[in-house]
Amino acid sequence: MSQSRAAVNPCAMCMPLGSVLVFRGIEGCMPLFHGSQGCSTYMRLYLAHHFREPVDIASSALSEKAAVYGGAANLKTGLKNVIRGYGPRAVGVSTTCLAETIGDDVERTIREFLQEEPDGRDIPIIPVSTPSYAHSHEEGYSAALLATVRALAQPSKQSCKLNLLVGSIVSPSDVRNLKRLLRDMSAEFILLPDISQTFDLPLTGDLPRVPAGGTPLEEIRDSANSRASITVGACARLPGAGEYLEEEFGVPHHALPLPIGLQFTDMLMARLEEVVGLPLPESYEQDRGRLLDAIVDAHKLLAHVKTAVYGDSEMVLGILKFMVELGMSPRVVATGTRSRAFATLAGEMAPQAAVLDAVDFSDIGREISARDVELMVGPFTGRQIAAAQNIPLLRVGFPNHDRFGASRQLLLGYQGAAGLVDAMANALLEHRERIPVKQQAPAPSPPGR
């Protein structure tokens, strides 16, 4: 934990940002921030840099007057214009620190809006409280996921569907692969939030106002009737959407880590087999075998390599587990999110590592230099440390602003793990090759001398 009063180079973003990743994973849903115009513009920019997609987030554009007299009128105008301009099927309203500090009652304003505007009545408006000073983007994500099922899930007829809740930020490509897995398992499923298309739109020459894809509202409503829920990315976070569905509607919930590496992926597969009652298809067993093969191929290169892994807590825990499986030596394990559960779990997996939560890159950089780290794995935000300390950095997870392909980065499942082994090994090799020959160990004497 940081002893410092000031944060130097943040390793976390604010709550509303996380909420967008959920709202944009709902079919036809448009996010709206209740706050000053800058919040939506900054976060649009931040997300556009990462996903390389247009990202529209509306704002209630609070001004000085609103800050004094309350922002209800702005929020209503904002909702009206978003509905008129974008024709969304749902609107997710996230608060910002400004709206929370002036004490706006968002739920009441939405109720009033629905009474005043008949146009809005068929459009679910999902409010979520995301004051930036409370927690990080990770909690903002969880809060929006919970708010979504809370607002929409309705008991009706029992179904044999499985809810797969994505509990942490993963790439569109990872979501696509989770869906493929469920289809290959012949499971009827509801996956939420589904950003596989909404943040990774195929180029068609046309641009719909609200991107196509996302979890249909009907399915989210039906999630109360499923036979079970699995949340992947639920190691270190507080109870959320899965627990809510269990408590309210009796849908049994299984909290799992993100399926990163061999054993965490095995855990998901085992749980799926148990819930669905069918064995994992042979092609996945083959993928698993190929992963083992890739691991064995690279094991000597990776053995005892001192690593630092940082970023979103769930992703870090998954990669940490994998590093231990590979015989690597994690020395710094860090997240910007405050989480005791993270610290405990990471400490158990890597007793020799410095485990840090609620830290900034100044702390991370200090630990890295003190522990002789040879490889960094995490978001691009570690680049200044990597450059200053001449350590290879493998860019993984969110955010990634300075390289292409963040949307297509596959991290989950056996295939994702195989890619990660290769990438870590290659990052080390490329770094070694870049070191000029004279800095390497002296070459053996030429023959004949």
Added chain:
Amino acid sequence: MIVNIFEGREGHIQQKGESPLPLACSNESLAGAVSQRACVYSGARVVLNPLTDALHLVHGPIGCASYTWDIRGSCTSGPRLYRSSFSTDMKELDVIFGGEKRLLGAIRELEERYRPPAIFVYSTCIVGVIGDDLQAVCKAASEELGVPVLPVQSEGFRGNKNEGYKAACNALFQLIGSKDYAPRSPYTINLLGEYNVAGDLWRVKPYFEEMGIEVLASLTGDGRVEDIRRAHLARLNLVQCSGSMTYLARKLEERYGTPHRRISFFGLQDMASALRTTAEFFAVPEMTARTEEIIQRELWRVEPQIDMIRQRVEGRRAAIYMGGAAKAVSLVRAFRELGVEVVIIGTQTGDRDDYRKIGIMVREGTVIIDDANPLELRELLQKQKADLLVAGVKERFLAYKLRIAFCDFNHDRTTEFEGFDGMVNFAREVDATINSPVWKLPLKRESPLTGREEMICGGEDVSEPCCG
């Protein structure tokens, strides 16, 4: 009206020749319309951040510092402190009990750790609401530490970027005049509103030096606190990004009597006239002659390159959407040099005068738009049949999805666009994107089965493959 998506936006969009009314522009954006504008804080931050050796401390929750960490694209020839982002990381308790103590603690700690020549402290939305006294804390810290600690009153909701520019200028103004200096040349200038994005400044400054002029301070690209402190000694202020820095230029004129000229370093014509304007001001025959020599030499060098590219892009249609009006105006002239027609032009924060000026410059049929949003831009790009959009990152992917070429004229560009060589870079980039083969790749794959249903096995049921 050419597009009509939101009620209340009518006056902000105009096609030249269509209506004689002046274009509406206001400080408040329409709620729900997804304005491309940011906030007061962002305005202050973009102006001050390029000051390379200053410490930039954001008083607020973590987000405001996260989203502005090292995003400016401004280069440095030395110090790198500006590439770090500092925040007081306000939490719930600070919101309840006030954040002044936390702020003072953070300033002390950071000063001791980094020993910066100056600290800028930015206020964010909630600081304005909970009422922390930024001025008092900064004053106390400044006295205690013996370092300028400058408050930047930039609560996000108190207006738009323009207010942020002013807040930044006020902070700079406090710094200016605090240091004495004996200039090396009798001809001294400051460059205001030059942010050294991608190294622009280094494509410009050598010409002034060649003219015998000493650039005392660059505000703020590749800037140093020490240089800013002596900026009052310059005889002339050249103002490039007029939206952000005219306010400071006027204040300097008032206090120190330094005259200012508005110039632009972008485009051959504008670059040449920037140098001429400066030489005219000093009115020294040798300098005037030298300036003409430089201009002739440089034009002779780059014009053939521009002409070659001109042949490849002439007649194409460009759309411009910029933060400030100065760049937009300069772009219109530069496109003229390339024979490219401007069909849409808009800005986030232009004022009445800016739009009047733009209205005179552009051709009939050009759409002028204030504070545009993605829906309007999308429709306009299609209706005006634009081949190219020049804007910032938020707009880039909108253009790409519509298969329209794009050129970044904002923080994210990696080549210099200013100076004579900068114009060549710009022309090259326009050419590279407009004439790329990627726009002609087929959107739909040609299938041997298209229109030949009899070939599909199983008749109606396309899910069953042929097997014999």
